[in-house]
Amino acid sequence: MKPKYKRILLKLSGESLAGSQKHGIDFDTVLKICKPIKEISDMGVEIGIVVGGGNFWRGRSSGDMDRTRADHMGMLATVINALGVADGLEQLGVQVRVQTAISMQQLAEPYIRNRAVRHLEKGRVVVFGCGTGNPFFSTDTAAALRAAEIDADIIMKATMVDGVYDSDPKKNPNAVKYDTLTFSEVLNQNLQVMDSTAASLCRDNRLPILVFSIEDPQNIVRAVTEGSVGTLVTD
Numbered sequence: 001m002k003p004k005y006k007r008i009l010l011k012l013s014g015e016s017l018a019g020s021q022k023h024g025i026d027f028d029t030v031l032k033i034c035k036p037i038k039e040i041s042d043m044g045v046e047i048g049i050v051v052g053g054g055n056f057w058r059g060r061s062s063g064d065m066d067r068t069r070a071d072h073m074g075m076l077a078t079v080i081n082a083l084g085v086a087d088g089l090e091q092l093g094v095q096v097r098v099q100t101a102i103s104m105q106q107l108a109e110p111y112i113r114n115r116a117v118r119h120l121e122k123g124r125v126v127v128f129g130c131g132t133g134n135p136f137f138s139t140d141t142a143a144a145l146r147a148a149e150i151d152a153d154i155i156m157k158a159t160m161v162d163g164v165y166d167s168d169p170k171k172n173p174n175a176v177k178y179d180t181l182t183f184s185e186v187l188n189q190n191l192q193v194m195d196s197t198a199a200s201l202c203r204d205n206r207l208p209i210l211v212f213s214i215e216d217p218q219n220i221v222r223a224v225t226e227g228s229v230g231t232l233v234t235d
Contacts, residue, residue, distance in 0.1 A: 001225040007046040007120060008224065009147035010037070011140065011157045014055035014081055016214045023055055025084045033158075034088035036220040037125065041094055045224055046120040048150050049127045050143040051085060053077030071135035075102060078139060082129035083107065095124040101133030101142075113149050120150065140198040148205045155207055156223050157194070158214035163231035164193050181233045193233055202233075209233040 016033065019026030041047055056077035057070075082098050089096045097119050098108035108129065109115065119126050131142040140157075147155045161169065162177070166189075169175040178191075183203035186193050193199060193211055202209055212219050212230025222229045 001043070001221075003040060003043045003045045003224045004227055005045060005153040005224055007048075007150065007152050008040075009048045009050065009143055009150065009152040009155045010220070011143040011155060012049060012051045012081075012085070012214070013159060014052040014077065015160060016158060017051075017081055017084060018055040025055065025081065027084065027088070030084050030088040031091070033214065033217045033220075034085065034092055034094070036217050037089060038092045038094050039221050040224045041123070041125060043224070044123075046123070047125045048116065048120065048146055048152060049082075049085060049125065050131075050139055050146055051078050051081040051127065051129065052139040053081060056080060068135040075130040075133070078131060079104070079107065079129040082127045086127050089125055095122075096127060097124055098127045098129060101128070101130035116146075117150055126150075138195050138198065140194040141201065144194070144198040144201040144205075144207065147207055148201065152207070155202065155209045156220070157209055157211045158220065159211060160213065160215065161211075162213035162215075162229070164191055164211050164233070166191070168192075178231045181231060183233060183235060186233055193231075199233075203235060206235045208235070 017025050017030055019029035053074045057074050086096045086098050099111040100108045101111045103110045116126050128146050131139045164178050165175040167175045186199050210230055210232050219229050
């Protein structure tokens with residue numbers, strides 16, 4: 001199979017790494033997700049990964065805690081996930097580097113755009129931790145930012161739902177799934193693809209987003225080779 005894209009940014013939610021436990025990291029699940037990542041890497045696809053941290057911490061639901069501090073805790077949660085994904089990939093024989101937006105040199109490289117691009121050109125997978133390094137910005141926005149910085153062809157957002165719907169399919173059995181959308185439709189209809197900051201950044205930089213389900217990890221390969229899964233959001 002021939003890949004449709006040369007360089008992608010894969011966004012993984014923290015929840016996708018928790019498996020049936022719904023909290024923390026289930027390493028068997030991590031390995032299942034890493035296997036198709038290795039498969040597309042072996043095809044020559046250059047892969048950057050941004051991971052969320054919701055399986056450990058959600059700053060928005062931290063009650064009366066200071067929002068900045070709560071977001072910093074969330075950034076640390078993404079590093080735990082980034083290291084877990086890196087370990088899974090390394091066990092499969094994939095060369096990988098973790099870069100963090102907040103300096104923690106004993107654990108990972110600091111994020112440097114040119115270094116990240118060089119890793120990608122050498123066939124290494126780069127996992128980005130700590131989001132953007134700033135509070136008040138989601139890891140979806142971090143994915144949009146990193147994708148723009150590394151000149152990715154597309155953002156692939158792997159979620160727990162098989163695409164974008166006009167309403168929550170878990171609550172509304174009659175919810176309608178979209179095959180394609182424009183960024184204007186996403187923003188005007190307030191569809192839950194990404195937060196508005198991330199969606200606007202993608203629209204302004206003409207970065208398409210493919211939203212698909214990670215419940216079948218092989219969808220990662222299908223997304224790169226067929227593009228016939230999930231919902232495609234374009235300009």
